[in-house]
Amino acid sequence: MMKGKVAVITGGLSGIGKGTALVLAKEHLKIIILDRQDDKAPAVLQQIEKLGSTGDYQHCDLTKRAEVDRVFNDIQEKYGRVDYAFNNAGRGILSKPFGQVTADEIDGLIDLDIKAVMYCMINELALMTKQQFGRIVNTTSGTGLVAGKGMALYSACKHAVVGLTKAAALDYAQDGITINAVAPGTIATELILPYKESAPAEFKKWEASNPIGRLGKPAEIGHAVKFLFDDGSEFINGVILPVDSGCVAGTF
Numbered sequence: 001m002m003k004g005k006v007a008v009i010t011g012g013l014s015g016i017g018k019g020t021a022l023v024l025a026k027e028h029l030k031i032i033i034l035d036r037q038d039d040k041a042p043a044v045l046q047q048i049e050k051l052g053s054t055g056d057y058q059h060c061d062l063t064k065r066a067e068v069d070r071v072f073n074d075i076q077e078k079y080g081r082v083d084y085a086f087n088n089a090g091r092g093i094l095s096k097p098f099g100q101v102t103a104d105e106i107d108g109l110i111d112l113d114i115k116a117v118m119y120c121m122i123n124e125l126a127l128m129t130k131q132q133f134g135r136i137v138n139t140t141s142g143t144g145l146v147a148g149k150g151m152a153l154y155s156a157c158k159h160a161v162v163g164l165t166k167a168a169a170l171d172y173a174q175d176g177i178t179i180n181a182v183a184p185g186t187i188a189t190e191l192i193l194p195y196k197e198s199a200p201a202e203f204k205k206w207e208a209s210n211p212i213g214r215l216g217k218p219a220e221i222g223h224a225v226k227f228l229f230d231d232g233s234e235f236i237n238g239v240i241l242p243v244d245s246g247c248v249a250g251t252f
């Protein structure tokens with residue numbers, strides 16, 4: 001039974017995180033969003049409440065360990081537990097040969113795509129171990145499973161999420177906790193839609209990258225996350241689930 005359980009979603013005010021929050025909202029949960037786009041929060045929380053869950057928004061720069069620890073402290077005081085966690089916030093850079101990547105880009109991506117996931121997981125695992133129950137889903141990418149030309153930095157970060165997910169899954173397998181990841185194909189979100197105007201050639205490539213012939217919808221990732229959170233998914237652990245209409249299944 002999902003009803004009444006506490007879910008944390010990082011990057012839940014936009015794109016895949018928001019789409020997932022809205023899928024989960026139908027399950028009558030307590031949904032806590034960690035993000036930093038404060039202006040977007042009221043509308044998203046309203047949508048969550050309309051669908052039957054309670055919504056809460058905590059401003060948090062996920063790249064700052066102290067902020068993450070503080071927010072999870074607050075969550076512990078207010079809710080006493082976290083049952084489900086979707087560690088999803090992340091970003092990439094426009095593709096270019098690896099030698100042209102800047103030091104700032106390296107730091108920025110490692111901070112958000114790797115370290116922030118680790119900071120959140122450490123806090124989530126502390127609560128979940130006490131409860132002897134928890135479901136963690138991280139967001140990697142198709143480029144976390146196979147390489148993409150011009151994507152070395154992003155691909156390296158998303159491969160790190162894969163390794164983290166698999167190894168941590170083994171650490172907590174006897175604590176009632178499962179740790180899995182979703183690997184989205186190209187999804188129509190605020191992360192990539194602006195490139196339709198600013199980088200049309202790159203956008204065209206992304207659009208064509210899903211074998212189904214269209215961009216994915218955020219709710220289609222949400223559907224997979226809900227499945228991994230489900231009580232019946234207890235035996236699914238350390239899995240990286242591509243949700244990409246077959247993109248990483250092979251060349252097409």
Ligand SMILES: NC(=O)c1ccc[n+]([C@@H]2O[C@H](COP(=O)([O-])OP(=O)(O)OC[C@H]3O[C@@H](n4cnc5c(N)ncnc54)[C@H](O)[C@@H]3O)[C@@H](O)[C@H]2O)c1
Binds near residue numbers: 013060140190
């Ligand atoms: N969109 C795609 O095609 C695609 C494909 C594969 C993987 N992904 C991955 O999916 C995840 C979500 O991507 P999206 O497309 O929904 O992006 P998005 O930009 O639409 O949403 C990301 C959210 O994360 C938040 N965020 C970013 N940095 C933050 C920080 N430092 N602290 C707190 N919040 C922060 C943003 O405010 C935003 O609300 C990312 O990890 C991304 O790498 C996306």
